[in-house]
Amino acid sequence: MEEFIRKSMEQRVVITGMGIYSCLGTSLDEVKDSLQQGKSGIIFDNERKLFGFRSALTGAVPQPNLKNELNRRQRMSIGEETEYAYLATMEALKNAAIDEIYLDTHEIGILYGNDSVSKAIIDAVDIVREKKDTSLIGSGAIFKSMNSTVTMNLSTIFRLKGINMTISAACASGSHSLGLGFNLIKSGMQDMIICGGAQEINKYAMASFDGLGVFGNDSLPATTVSRPFDKDRSGLVPSGGAATLIIESYESAVRRGAPILAEILGYGFSSNGGHISTPNVEGPALAMKRAIKQAGVKPADIAYINAHATSTPVGDANEAQAILEVFGDNQPFVSSTKSMTGHECWMAGASEIVYSNLMMLHGFMAPNINFENPDEHSAKLNIVKQTVFKEFDLYLSNSFGFGGTNSALVIKKIND
Amino acid sequence: MISEKINEILVDEFEVDVDLIQPNLNLKDTLNLDSLDYVDLVVIIESNFGVKLVEADFANIQTFQDFYDLIKRKTSEN
Numbered sequence: 001m002e003e004f005i006r007k008s009m010e011q012r013v014v015i016t017g018m019g020i021y022s023c024l025g026t027s028l029d030e031v032k033d034s035l036q037q038g039k040s041g042i043i044f045d046n047e048r049k050l051f052g053f054r055s056a057l058t059g060a061v062p063q064p065n066l067k068n069e070l071n072r073r074q075r076m077s078i079g080e081e082t083e084y085a086y087l088a089t090m091e092a093l094k095n096a097a098i099d100e101i102y103l104d105t106h107e108i109g110i111l112y113g114n115d116s117v118s119k120a121i122i123d124a125v126d127i128v129r130e131k132k133d134t135s136l137i138g139s140g141a142i143f144k145s146m147n148s149t150v151t152m153n154l155s156t157i158f159r160l161k162g163i164n165m166t167i168s169a170a171c172a173s174g175s176h177s178l179g180l181g182f183n184l185i186k187s188g189m190q191d192m193i194i195c196g197g198a199q200e201i202n203k204y205a206m207a208s209f210d211g212l213g214v215f216g217n218d219s220l221p222a223t224t225v226s227r228p229f230d231k232d233r234s235g236l237v238p239s240g241g242a243a244t245l246i247i248e249s250y251e252s253a254v255r256r257g258a259p260i261l262a263e264i265l266g267y268g269f270s271s272n273g274g275h276i277s278t279p280n281v282e283g284p285a286l287a288m289k290r291a292i293k294q295a296g297v298k299p300a301d302i303a304y305i306n307a308h309a310t311s312t313p314v315g316d317a318n319e320a321q322a323i324l325e326v327f328g329d330n331q332p333f334v335s336s337t338k339s340m341t342g343h344e345c346w347m348a349g350a351s352e353i354v355y356s357n358l359m360m361l362h363g364f365m366a367p368n369i370n371f372e373n374p375d376e377h378s379a380k381l382n383i384v385k386q387t388v389f390k391e392f393d394l395y396l397s398n399s400f401g402f403g404g405t406n407s408a409l410v411i412k413k414i415n416d
Numbered sequence: 417m418i419s420e421k422i423n424e425i426l427v428d429e430f431e432v433d434v435d436l437i438q439p440n441l442n443l444k445d446t447l448n449l450d451s452l453d454y455v456d457l458v459v460i461i462e463s464n465f466g467v468k469l470v471e472a473d474f475a476n477i478q479t480f481q482d483f484y485d486l487i488k489r490k491t492s493e494n
Contacts, residue, residue, distance in 0.1 A: 072431050073452070133468070138459045139452035 013185045014414060016258040017096025017246030018354045019088035023059035023239050023341055027091060032358045035366040036387055040223035040340045042237050048203050048210075055215035057222050059239025059342040061201060070157065076140030078153045079120045081198035081346075084242035085112060085150045086157065089194060092244035093158075097258055109162030109190045111181045112150045112244075113173025113197035115346040118205040120144035150198045150242075162190050168346075170401025171308075173197055175349025178245060179267035179407055185249050192248035197350035201240030209238060212277070214312055226343075227370035228309035228336035229316050229378035236310040239342030243351035260414045262357050265394075266295030272404025279315050279400055284308070285322040287406035291396060292326070295410035300330040302410070303392035304365050306356045308400045309336035310343045319398065320377035332396075335368035335384040349399035349407060356395050360413050363391045418491070419484045421464070429460050439481040446480070461487065467494050 020027070023041025024034035034041070041059045048056035064083045066075055069090075078086065093103075124141040128134055143152060148166040155164045163184060167177040174197025181193040199205075209215070216225035216235040226237045253260050268290025272283035292299055305323060309316040316336075323334065337355045338344070344351050359365055365388040374383070393413035400406045419439070427434045430447045437446065447453070458469045467490040477483050 076456075131462075135455070135468075136459050136462055139455035 009188070011186050011188055012250035013182045013247055013264045014250050014253050014260045015245050015247055015262045015264065015357065016253050016260055017092040017094075017098065018261065018357060019091030019095060019244040020241070020351060020354045021061060021084045021088045022241035022243065022344065022351055023061050026062065026087070028095065028358065031355070032362055034340065035337065035355055035358060036362070036364055038340065038367040038369045038387060040226070040369060041239065042222045042226060042342050044218060044222045051203050051207070053203070053207065053210045054213060055210060055218040055235065057216060057218045057225055057237045057342070058201065058206070059237065059241070059344070061241045074153070074157055077143035079117060079144040079149060079200065080202065081114055081117065081200040081240070081242065082150045082153045084240070085154060085196060085198040085244065088196060088242040088244040089154060089158070092194070092246050096246040098246065103158055103160070106192065107162045107190070108160050109181070109184070109193040110151050110155050110160050110164055111167055111177045111193055111195050112154065113167045113169070113177040113346050113350060114147060114150045115168040115170055115173050116200060116205055117145055117147060117149050119200060119202045120149070122204050154194070158194075160194070163193065169405045169407070170403060171343065171345045172349050172399040172401035172405045172407040173346040174243065174351065175397065175399035175407035175409060176269065176405070178247065178264065178350060178353060178409060179269060181247050182264045182267050185247060191252040192246065194244060195247055195350065196242060196244035197347035198242040199240035199345045199347035201238070206238040216311060224370050226311045226339050228307065228311045228339050228368055229320060229374065229381065229383055230371050231373045231375040233311045233313060233316060236312055236338070237342035239344045241344060241347060241351070243347055243354045245350060245353060261361060263412045263414050264409060265297065265412050266291040266293070266410035268292070268294065268408045270406045272406070274404055277402055279318050279404065281318050281321045281325065283404055283406045284319055284398060284400055285325045287408040288322065288326045288396060288398065291408035291410045297394060297410065299327045302327075302332045302394050302396050304356065304359070304395040305332050305334045306352045306395060306397040307334050307336040308398040310338050315400070317375060317377050319400070320381055324377065324380055331380070331382040333365050333384050333388060334381050335366055337366055339369040339371070340366070349397070352397050352399070353409065353411065356397055356411065360392060360395060360411075364389045365392070418488055422484055422487060425460050425464050429456060437480055439484070440479055442478055443480050443483050465491055467491055
């Protein structure tokens with residue numbers, strides 16, 4: 001009965017661990033330094049040019065070597081996005097002070113954002129094309145070739161026994177994974193969930209996206225091309241890696257004496273109901289308003305916005321207008337960390353929570369690098385041009401995706 | 417020797433110590449093979465010897481020697 005009463009009350013939801021594997025670094029410390037220094041992780045990849053890309057720019061991450069960490073069966077079943085997610089999750093579990101015994105004795109869930117496994121599918125199909133025999137594909141391919149590859153593999157590796165599924169919502173996948181996890185914990189259905197987002201970074205994954213002509217001009221210096229909100233932006237730069245956040249009920253965190261990094265106060269979602277790739281103003285604005293309302297705060301209380309802005313002409317302009325609509329005369333500091341990372345797509349909604357938490361925990365706001373001249377909308381925003389060293393305790397993070405899916409999260413520093 | 421080549425690729429694929437492999441030992445138990453591993457066994461034999469194993473081929477395989485004999489037979493038929 002006591003259990004029922006406890007579970008039936010709304011739970012506070014906190015973040016107790018984070019891990020990151022991105023083009024800004026492969027640990028929280030490295031990434032914190034890159035953010036603070038405004039360091040870009042973008043390179044020109046000549047292989048992409050030779051392959052036929054219109055724009056050969058990409059975020060670059062080192063290839064993991066997990067030979068000593070995972071057994072053969074585990075390694076055979078994972079592609080690069082899961083390798084990144086595994087490393088980010090290992091760091092997050094350590095950060096959250098969760099050990100093997102805890103994993104085995106508690107019900108922990110996983111909700112992870114991922115929306116493609118292009119390379120694994122192409123590699124497998126190439127074998128069949130050549131050999132004309134599916135039995136020569138090998139046993140690992142199917143587990144690498146499904147969209148749920150990250151969650152099916154990590155749940156096996158970490159022996160998880162709670163909710164277990166992948167969230168596919170284009171470039172808002174990572175953010176929705178946190179929002180949905182937030183609601184499951186808030187409602188008492190789960191005590192702890194591994195959330196996050198993973199993004200493959202290989203050329204196959206990005207070729208069709210490049211074909212739309214929305215990637216930035218690669219004749220310019222690589223680190224200057226991702227320039228969200230700048231009037232001379234020419235398009236986005238693809239990137240990838242993985243980010244993991246351990247979220248749990250406040251009660252669970254206190255019970256086990258866990259380090260509490262931040263609290264999730266609000267999750268707002270919406271769908272534009274319009275064009276498949278062109279965003280609008282109303283949908284994102286609605287998601288932000290809902291997140292702020294659920295958080296029980298006023299727009300003026302929010303000190304910082306980590307914008308979705310990817311450096312595309314229309315997307316950034318519409319988000320700027322949405323922010324102006326929601327925040328009016330009280331414009332918080334705004335930066336898009338995509339100016340440094342490029343667009344981490346399925347991972348972005350989770351990595352940008354890691355980035356923003358690092359800023360909030362270390363008292364700074366990372367710059368929107370390459371922001372030199374505003375356009376008519378961004379001129380009215382309070383964009384962080386250089387790192388701002390300032391303590392803050394409340395921020396909002398936006399993530400939007402193809403199909404008009406929108407997610408906004410409001411996160412607070414824990415002071416109690 | 418075909419057995420040495422087979423041992424070499426088994427060690428490489430299943431990451432076992434070469435000393436564990438003896439002709440009279442049980443193939444499945446020694447390599448700790450599950451159903452998925454047999455799929456990979458088919459792949460490595462095809463790519464190294466150019467012969468295709470099917471499920472029925474494994475019906476009477478107990479020891480490594482049985483397996484060597486099977487591959488010898490298959491390659492000579494090829």
